[in-house]
Structures are given as structure tokens and as C-alpha cells.
Amino acid sequence: xxxxxxxxxxxxxxxxxxxxxxxxxxxxxxxxxxxPVVAAVQSGLSSYFSGNRSVLVxxxxxxKDGTQELAxxxxxxxxxxxxxxxxxxxxxxLSSGYYPIPGRGNAVRTVFEAAGKVHAKTCAVLDxxxxxxxxxxxxxxxxxxxxxxxxxxxxxxxxxKYEGTILNGIVYPLIRALYGKRIHQPxxxxxxxxxxxxxxxxxQPEGDTDLAGNGIDAWLTTHAISGGFRLAQVFCESRVRHExxxxxxxxxxxxxxxxxxxxxxxxxxxxxxxIRGSEAVPTFGLGSFPAEEPARVDLHHMMESFRLGxxxxxxxxxxxxxxxxxxxxxxxxSHPDESFHFEDAAWARTIYDFALAYRLRLMDRDHLLRxxxxxxxxxxxxxxxxxxxxxxxxxxARIETLCRAYEAQKGYLISRWRxxxxxxx
Numbered sequence: 001x002x003x004x005x006x007x008x009x010x011x012x013x014x015x016x017x018x019x020x021x022x023x024x025x026x027x028x029x030x031x032x033x034x035x036p037v038v039a040a041v042q043s044g045l046s047s048y049f050s051g052n053r054s055v056l057v058x059x060x061x062x063x064k065d066g067t068q069e070l071a072x073x074x075x076x077x078x079x080x081x082x083x084x085x086x087x088x089x090x091x092x093x094l095s096s097g098y099y100p101i102p103g104r105g106n107a108v109r110t111v112f113e114a115a116g117k118v119h120a121k122t123c124a125v126l127d128x129x130x131x132x133x134x135x136x137x138x139x140x141x142x143x144x145x146x147x148x149x150x151x152x153x154x155x156x157x158x159x160x161k162y163e164g165t166i167l168n169g170i171v172y173p174l175i176r177a178l179y180g181k182r183i184h185q186p187x188x189x190x191x192x193x194x195x196x197x198x199x200x201x202x203x204q205p206e207g208d209t210d211l212a213g214n215g216i217d218a219w220l221t222t223h224a225i226s227g228g229f230r231l232a233q234v235f236c237e238s239r240v241r242h243e244x245x246x247x248x249x250x251x252x253x254x255x256x257x258x259x260x261x262x263x264x265x266x267x268x269x270x271x272x273x274x275i276r277g278s279e280a281v282p283t284f285g286l287g288s289f290p291a292e293e294p295a296r297v298d299l300h301h302m303m304e305s306f307r308l309g310x311x312x313x314x315x316x317x318x319x320x321x322x323x324x325x326x327x328x329x330x331x332x333x334s335h336p337d338e339s340f341h342f343e344d345a346a347w348a349r350t351i352y353d354f355a356l357a358y359r360l361r362l363m364d365r366d367h368l369l370r371x372x373x374x375x376x377x378x379x380x381x382x383x384x385x386x387x388x389x390x391x392x393x394x395x396x397a398r399i400e401t402l403c404r405a406y407e408a409q410k411g412y413l414i415s416r417w418r419x420x421x422x423x424x425x
Contacts, residue, residue: 016055016080016082016118017118018053018118018119019053019054019055019080019115019118019119019120020049020052020053020054020120020121020122020146021045021049021052021053021054021055021120021121021122021123021124021142021146022054022055022056022057022111022114022115022118022120022122022123022124023041023045023054023055023056023057023123023124023125023126023138023142024056024057024058024059024107024108024110024111024114024115024123024124024125024126025037025038025041025056025057025058025059025071025125025126025127025128026059026060026061026101026104026107026108026111026125026126026127026128027058027059027060027061027063027067027071027101027127027128027129028060028061028062028063028067028088028101028102028103029063029064029065029067030063030065030067030128030129031063031065031066031067031070033128033129033130033131034058034067034070034071034074034128035070035071035073035074036074036131036133037126037128037130037133038056038058038071038074038075038081038128039074039075039076040133040134040135040137040138041056041126041133041135041138042056042075042076042077042080042081043076043135044134044135044136044137044138044139045080045138046076046077047135047139048135048138048139048142048143049139049142049146052146053080054080055080055081055082055114055118055120056075056080056081056082057082057083057084057110057111057114057115058071058081058082058083058084059084059085059086059107059110059111059114060083060084060085060086061085061086061087061088061101061102061103061106061107062085062088067128068083071083082114084110084114085110086103086106086107086109086110087103087106088102088103088106101127101128101129104127104216104217105215105216105219107125108125108216108220109202111123111125112193112198112201112202113202115195115198116195116198116199116202119195120195121146121194121195122142122145122146122192122193122194122195123192123193123195123198124138124141124142124145124190124191124192124193125190125191125193126141126189126190127189127190134237137236137237140234140235140236140284140285141153141155141190141191141192141234141236142192143284144192144232144234144282144284145192145193145194148232148284149194149230150194150230150231150232150282151193151194151196151197151224151229151230151231152191152192152193152194152197152220152221152224152229152230152231152232153191153192153193153231153232153233153234154183154184154185154186154188154190154191154221154231154232154233154234155185155188155190155233155234155235155236156184156185156233156234156235156236156283157184157185157188157236157237158235158237158392158396159392160392161387161390161391161392161395161396162297162384165380165383166253166254166257166376167185167187168399168402169347169376169379169380169383169399169402170257170258170351170376171186171187171257171258171261172184172185172186172399172403173348173399173402173403173405173406174261174265174351174355174406175221175222175261176278176403176406176407177278177348177403177406177407177409177410178265178272178275178410178413179222179225179226179268179271179272179275180225180272180275180276180277180278180279181225181231181278181279181281182278182279182280182281182403183221183225183231183233183281184233185233186217186218186221187217187218187221187257187260187261188217189217191217191220193224194229196229197224197227197229200223200227200229201220201223204223215256215259215260215261215263216260217260218260218261218263218264219260219264222264222267222268226268226271231281231282232281232282232283232284233281233282233283233284234283234284234285235283235284235285235286236285250373250376250377251369251370251373252370254369254370254372254373254376255366255369255370258354258358258369258372259358259365259366259369262354262355262358262359262369263358265355265359266358266359269417273414273417276410277407278403278407297384299337299381299384299385300337302377302378302380302381302384303337303340303377303378303381305373305374305377305378306332306333306374306375306377306378306381307333308374309371309373309374309375309377309378310329310330310332310333310374311333313371313374316363316367316368316371317329317371319357319362319363320353320354320356320357320362320368320371321350321353322353325346325349325350325353328343328346329375332378340378340381340382340385341382341385342378342379342381342382342383344401344402344405345405345408345409347379347402347405348402348405348406348408348409349409349412349413350372350375351406352409352410352412352413352416353416354368354369354372355413356413356416356417356420359417360420383398383402386398
């Protein structure tokens, strides 16, 4: 991993020797949003932590659209503003479709090293590519670490029931079942950390993970859990991400999101196999779901995508899924739209089977994760059929039921993990 040089900064005011709080803002060609984000962060720090020394560290990946200059211009307190660069390699740009900040791992490490140099007690990181960031949000994220003594804080976004379905249908139930902590946003992108946890991260061997990659969020979360650190989450308004270009297709998103998660599952297998059940983590703030708005979704197209996948991906799925699951999928494919249903237990086992196949490298890993797409669309259609007349709170309760199915099926994953051929003919 390349060392990050935080001494060579495009903008560096009078030397900053110490700080209580560091907030890192990560950017790459973020000219349209960097100004309001920098102003909101510094306004939040000055309003809610006025008696403490705070520093905003702007970590930029070599933007070519004037992001660095706009950040400096927007800083309300330039004496508490530090601008540094982090390396972005071609591979990061090629794989950054879902993630707004290519080379995000290097950006996070840059902020951690800066926080270490000034002996910060609390450090938060957030991406610059968001709209409508409010100063209050900085207070909400930082306070549990700075004032309550927690080590790791993630946001808990209350979204529309049709949003965040990969998170709600796969990532959250999977992390919860395996690691035993109900962290609703384990790959939220915005986190706060204690000095002790940052030191733990920086002490990890370079070969432990590709910290320079775009899958850093899963690594941060699983290390915080498995390291026994104090965890919390905070209710936040759902944030609008500014898109430079059209979002990638579902297959690409699945591959980019699940690859790092499955990698962490493989790395931490000895730890999660000892865990049973799950427990809530302290949650701060008052959350409310957004107002319900009519949303158009093409459920028939999702079901047809599942049925087409069942016809065309049999050779791939047979390598991953045991006969009992394939029989269940056959039954689903034959059902008409109005009675289409993906059982929770079958869905949980499907995700566990793909995690195992990823570990065993049964085929090219990117190809494997993309082959999950029709199955995910089938689950999504089933879920949306169930919650289309539900409130957002009722839909969230439905996800809770799904999570319990993941937990109930964990023994299946452990058995297959230890004896991969156990459920094969």
C-alpha cells in the first residue's frame, strides 16, 4: 500500500499541532457540492463544539474541476482547515461506479493519519458528493463518540420503503446475523471513530485488506465489531447523493457492494462462527420516516428477469446452490405474478450459498456476484408485493422478520462453510 504524504498539502494554514475533533471530507471532482459541505461541517463544529479545537481535513483525490480551490474559498475558518491529497490509481477509477469517491480507502487512511498527527480524540469521515448537508448532522454523528465515549458510530437512515433494498435485503441482515450487532447501515459511508479505534485500524497489517480499495466501509465495520469496540448508531435524514453520471446497473452495484462484504466474511470466519443471535446497539436521536410518496415499480419486469435467469443461468446456479434450493426456484418460476413469493429462509440460504461460493472461488468472482442479479430481483419483487400497501414503519418491521430468518439459517451457513459438500447430492 502506498504511503500517504500529508505533509504536501495544496493548502496548509498555520501549523495545526493538536485538535479535539477532526472531520474528514472526502472528495473527487466534487465541485458542485464541496462548498456547501465544507461550510456546513465548519458551521456544525463551531455551533456545537465551540469550546473545543476542531479541524476540517479536506482529502481530495486530485480533482480536475476546481474542487480544491472551491473548498478553500468556502472554508469559514481557514485556520482550522487542512487540505491534503491522497493517491487514486487507475483501477480505483475503473471500479468506482457505485462509490462516489474512487480510492476511498486511501482517502480514509489519509484522514486517519492526519487525526493521529494532531492527537484528535474523535474523528469523523463523510463524502463531499451529497446535497443538503446540515450543521446539525455533524453534531449528531460526532457527539456519541466525543461526549458519550463510544468508539464507532454509523448513521441510521430512515428511507422510503422502496429505497436501500440491497442494504435491507442483503447487507444489513447478513452483517447482523453473522456478527450479532444490529447496525442498520454497516456500509453507510459516513462514520465517527474514537482515537483508540483509529489506532486499531492503523495497526492492522497491510495485507489484512485492500485498504486502498473502494470496499473500505465493510472493513471498518467488521473490525470495529470483532475488536470489541463500543458501537452506536444515530438517526439521520436520508441524504441525497449528487451523481456525476447515471448510476450503474443492478449487477454492477451487487458486485461492488457484496464483494467487500463477502471478503470480510471470509477473513473473519473464526469470529462469526462463535456468535449466536443478535443484539441492538445504542441508537441516538429521534427518527421519522419520510412522507409516503407514490412510487412506480415494474414488478412484472422483475419477475420476468427472475424467470429468464432461471432459464439461462442453470449451469451457474447449479455450481452454487444445492438441489433443494434449485427445486424451490423452479417452483417460484412457475407461479403467476399474483402469487409470486420468495420465502425468507430460502432467500437467506441463497445469500449464504453465494458467500460460500465466493470463498471457494467456484468461478470468476465478479461473474458469480452478477449471477445473483435475477435472484435478487426475484426477492425484491416478492418483498415489494408484500409491502406495497404498507407504511414505511410496517415495511421496516417486515425487514425485521427477514433478519430473524437470516439468524435462524445461520447454522446452515456454518455447516456448509465447514463441510461445503454437505447439502449436495
